[in-house]
Amino acid sequence: MSSERSGPAAAARAVELAARDSYGRLVAWLTSRCGDIAMAEDAMADALERALLTWPEQGIPARPETWLLTTARRRVIDGARRKETRTRAVDRLRVEAEEAVNTPFRRALPDRRLELMVLCAHPDIGVGVRTPLILQTVLGLDAKRIGEAFLVAPATMGQRLVRAKRQIRDMGLSLELPEPSDLGERLPHVLEAIYAAYGTGWDGAMDEGARGLSEEALWLARLVVHALPEEPEALGLLALISFAESRRAARRTPGGLFIPLDEQDTALWDHDLMLEGEKAVWIAAKYTNPGRFQIEASIQSVHAHRARSGRTDWPAIHRMYATLTRFYPSIGATIGYAASFGSLDRVHDGLAVLDGLSAEKVARHQPYWAVRAHLLRRAGDVAAADIALERAIGLSEDPAVRAWLLASRT
């Protein structure tokens, strides 16, 4: 018993557990006080390191999160004192540190993670670094992991993160949540950033096996809905990710071969996640304020329905893609729209939609070539289909998808 509660392994586990839920909470709170994300993160890293050193010897504190908070806060005060800057922030921090000693953790530490995400997705911060910033500050992921997901060298990703944090500090951007009227403008950036995290590791073929940071994205989407339970697009994003995640186990054979969405065994779909998606879609619909993520989630909801009905309502999917491309045009939406024509045996209409995309933008876009090959083959143009398929194979990153496409050749 005692070894379970005190050994280095138990201490490491306690640190990990305390960190998983509290990391972003603590970084957000510290940032709100010192205005410097990097300083807040350094303090947290230091507190976690100390926890790993002292907890095995002194035992795990009764309130690990409070311990981390107190330790990290002290680091911020020390750090700021050394630099002799931001004295007012430090004074406030010190007062709060004393006040908070006997306050329960959750009350002492209001959840500012949504504010932190809104800050990271600030319009002045480059689009490409918003998602990495959120992943690092809220979840504590390191630059290597983030760089791998976005296919950027770890050192390069590290530099981009450091620069962005310095930019936030130097611009004096505040962690305050914008007015509700402005939040409407800022929130889409946060949702896009979370969706970009979900998109990492996706490779072609409409419903492919997101490894990447899909679990992290689901977690962040839940966090936003928890903070803003009445925001339809946040619910839409959560639903979209839940539906896609629900199919994870069905995307591969036990031997690792790729299985496309229409051929997946619905018994392998995760029903809890589907239910979570369905619920979010329904709550969002109550507000009759549709958006991109809600429509995409609705499309996934129709696919999910096959688990009960045994069939897919392709005309409904086609209508939804038509709406999506009309109001929220994107390459992905257009490719989905084109593919949905194929499901209605209107392959030439589908090809016409694909032809409308700029050749330059789709030159290295794997799903475009996969769908194009599929439609051309059904149209009977075997030679052109083979050329498109060849391109799709050459652009596939996932070996399972590559093998599946290779095997699909005539």
Place this chain on the structure above:
Amino acid sequence: MKVMMLILESPEDFDNRGGGPAAKAYWDQWKAYSQAVGDKVVGGNVLDRAETALTLRVRDGRRDVQDGPFADSKEALGGYMVFDVSSMDEALELAASCPAAANGAVELRPIVPMDAV
């Protein structure tokens, strides 16, 4: 910038080159890959198996000739490509769908422009 991609292939992939049902898939994926990278590739070659390599060192006027490659590792250099790209990010993007990345490894190295030396 020019970037060289060193293609390190697994022993299985070297075996796949030779023939049998796996050979067609092996060569087809490479053909598809090189067509997909298209005009970003400005050079490259496929190298024969590592066993065919000869390694030569001259030390104190004495020659040392070895059968086999310089580095003895599981993965062996199976070829290279030279990309003309705007950044290492772009080179990484091109390398990600390289068939060898999934079974072996690829190494990306910026080529030093000779007018800069």
